[in-house]
Amino acid sequence: MTAGNEGRLHPPADGAAEPYRLHLFVAGDETNSRRARENLARICKEYVHEPYQVEITDVLEDYEVALEMGIYVTPALLIEAPVPGAAVFGNLSDVNKVLNAMGLEESV
Amino acid sequence: MTETGAVGAGGPMPPKPISKTQTHVTGLDEILHGGLPTGRTTLVNGGPGSGKTVFGLEFIYRAALDGEPGIFISFEEDADSIRRNGLSLGWDLPALEEAGMLRILDGQLDPAVIRSGDFDINGLLAILGGQATAMGAQNVVIDAIDGLLRISDDRRWEREQLEMLHRWLLERRLTALLTAKAFNAGDGGQTYEFMEYMVDCILKLDQRVDGQVSVRRLRIVKYRGSDFERNEFPFAISESGIVLVPISRPALDHAYSPEILSTGNDAMDELLGGGLVKSSITLLTGASGTGKTSLASTIAIEAHRRGQRVLYVQFEESRPAMVGRMLSAGIDLRPALESGLLRIEALMPETLGVEEHLIQLLHLMREHAAEVLIVDAVSATVRMHTDEAAYDFLVRLANACRPAGVTLLMTNQSGEIPSDAGIVTMISSLIDTVIRLEYREEEDLVHRTLLVLKSRGMRHSSRRHRFLITDHGIEIIDRPGDGAAGN
Numbered sequence: 049m050t051a052g053n054e055g056r057l058h059p060p061a062d063g064a065a066e067p068y069r070l071h072l073f074v075a076g077d078e079t080n081s082r083r084a085r086e087n088l089a090r091i092c093k094e095y096v097h098e099p100y101q102v103e104i105t106d107v108l109e110d111y112e113v114a115l116e117m118g119i120y121v122t123p124a125l126l127i128e129a130p131v132p133g134a135a136v137f138g139n140l141s142d143v144n145k146v147l148n149a150m151g152l153e154e155s156v
Numbered sequence: 157m158t159e160t161g162a163v164g165a166g167g168p169m170p171p172k173p174i175s176k177t178q179t180h181v182t183g184l185d186e187i188l189h190g191g192l193p194t195g196r197t198t199l200v201n202g203g204p205g206s207g208k209t210v211f212g213l214e215f216i217y218r219a220a221l222d223g224e225p226g227i228f229i230s231f232e233e234d235a236d237s238i239r240r241n242g243l244s245l246g247w248d249l250p251a252l253e254e255a256g257m258l259r260i261l262d263g264q265l266d267p268a269v270i271r272s273g274d275f276d277i278n279g280l281l282a283i284l285g286g287q288a289t290a291m292g293a294q295n296v297v298i299d300a301i302d303g304l305l306r307i308s309d310d311r312r313w314e315r316e317q318l319e320m321l322h323r324w325l326l327e328r329r330l331t332a333l334l335t336a337k338a339f340n341a342g343d344g345g346q347t348y349e350f351m352e353y354m355v356d357c358i359l360k361l362d363q364r365v366d367g368q369v370s371v372r373r374l375r376i377v378k379y380r381g382s383d384f385e386r387n388e389f390p391f392a393i394s395e396s397g398i399v400l401v402p403i404s405r406p407a408l409d410h411a412y413s414p415e416i417l418s419t420g421n422d423a424m425d426e427l428l429g430g431g432l433v434k435s436s437i438t439l440l441t442g443a444s445g446t447g448k449t450s451l452a453s454t455i456a457i458e459a460h461r462r463g464q465r466v467l468y469v470q471f472e473e474s475r476p477a478m479v480g481r482m483l484s485a486g487i488d489l490r491p492a493l494e495s496g497l498l499r500i501e502a503l504m505p506e507t508l509g510v511e512e513h514l515i516q517l518l519h520l521m522r523e524h525a526a527e528v529l530i531v532d533a534v535s536a537t538v539r540m541h542t543d544e545a546a547y548d549f550l551v552r553l554a555n556a557c558r559p560a561g562v563t564l565l566m567t568n569q570s571g572e573i574p575s576d577a578g579i580v581t582m583i584s585s586l587i588d589t590v591i592r593l594e595y596r597e598e599e600d601l602v603h604r605t606l607l608v609l610k611s612r613g614m615r616h617s618s619r620r621h622r623f624l625i626t627d628h629g630i631e632i633i634d635r636p637g638d639g640a641a642g643n
Contacts, residue, residue: 107279118264136269
């Protein structure tokens with residue numbers, strides 16, 4: 049996506065916007081997992097104006113990734129980049145918490 | 157013609173006993189009457205440091221050694237510390253992991269995690285399910301499940317998650333062992349009482365201080381569909397795992413008539429309601445100079461007279477010193493020694509640690525094929541190391557003797573340890589018979605008394621009896637039948 053960088057991003061050391069790498073873990077189609085997908089899509093659309101990529105892992109299909117990352121709770125969102133990153137548990141219904149974790153603030 | 161027949165035409169099947177999975181933990185399968193319920197969930201409950209993790213780990217480790225693959229996950233300790241703990245008990249967990257028989261999963265959660273909306277533990281189920289299928293595992297240990305549930309402050313959520321986990325474990329027919337901190341901790345800790353109704357089997361571990369020694373105990377609280385032993389069982393964590401001491405059932409069972417061994421002193425036998433029970437554990441306790449060694453020596457000589465092999469482990473004096481001292485009290489150990497049936501070994505408690513002493517003692521016991529073992533004085537074990545280690549020593553000694561049918565007699569020098577009661581209280585549940593020797597000086601007279609504090613399953617005297625140490629051994633001067641010195 050294009051950079052509508054309005055000072056919301058933690059500026060990386062070199063000043064260039066590092067793309068967001070978001071990794072969402074869901075458990076099939078159960079309610080919270082479905083909501084998490086929807087909420088993340090909405091958050092990205094409405095608040096993230098920087099480049100980003102989203103990877104979705106269904107732990108029921110691919111437990112090994114969950115095992116490797118220690119994802120015992122779903123849904124879970126790992127913000128893998130920019131560093132230091134963060135982990136958010138839940139269906140992402142509390143948008144502000146997700147934005148905080150991403151180093152973004154809700155625009156007025 | 158083909159045979160037509162009764163195949164499958166029998167009556168209704170008899171009720172099927174529930175199938176069980178051995179834990180291979182020393183002494184545990186006996187009191188569980190076979191093991192944990194297969195395909196069902198067992199809860200191990202206890203306070204911090206009560207040994208929950210070791211219990212779970214030993215089960216999964218020994219079952220894997222026995223050819224049953226298993227998964228262990230801890231929400232309290234990381235996988236590497238679990239592996240190190242295993243190693244300190246001599247268990248090579250990485251080797252089993254490499255062989256695909258064991259998988260230790262890292263359950264550490266990021267404490268800085270952010271919460272946004274509802275979540276559940278489907279991730280855990282997916283990981284367990286995927287891993288169990290991949291390695292064909294039937295056994296699963298989830299250590300410190302409360303550590304995972306702590307990510308929420310919502311009690312109702314915790315309960316829902318546990319119920320979901322339990323249902324899932326049942327559906328998958330996994331033999332699961334969950335550990336959790338004690339309920340009713342009174343410290344505002346986690347309370348998962350409802351788990352008691354949910355699971356099929358509950359073991360409670362307890363570590364409490366008796367005297368000045370911390371003592372570990374295990375109790376089976378519940379076992380749906382199975383008989384089990386209801387006592388509290390002392391246990392120790394030895395250098396190779398958990399050792400549980402089964403309390404001898406024959407001695408507690410009144411219908412059973414136990415084999416009684418004479419002490420070699422008619423009056424003493426009378427006080428004890430016949431004598432000492434074979435393969436029981438007796439403690440002879442008293443201050444220095446009360447006549448413990450004299451009485452123990454009398455018992456040794458009598459065992460020899462019956463043709464039994466006796467090992468006498470002496471921690472307090474050398475063999476010549478002991479034999480000489482007994483001789484001057486009219487107790488001649490020499491014929492028994494010369495026959496080879498009695499062996500006296502003097503060991504210095506300070507020279508070796510508890511572990512080495514125990515190994516040496518068990519080795520001597522096997523080498524001599526001892527039927528009677530006398531340890532004089534067991535209070536010396538405290539000098540080997542700490543009270544805790546002394547407790548472990550005694551638990552394991554008792555565990556070695558009882559199943560082997562060895563009659564164990566221990567003397568204890570009271571007053572040697574800070575609290576007089578010390579050893580007696582800490583191992584009282586292990587001991588079948590306690591005899592206390594006392595003396596007091598009255599002007600120029602030494603007044604010795606003997607009291608049988610308890611003797612399981614025996615109709616023993618329950619009052620003090622005066623006795624003398626004469627030049628022909630111990631003489632009880634007011635025998636129960638005498639009517640002297642009433643109650």
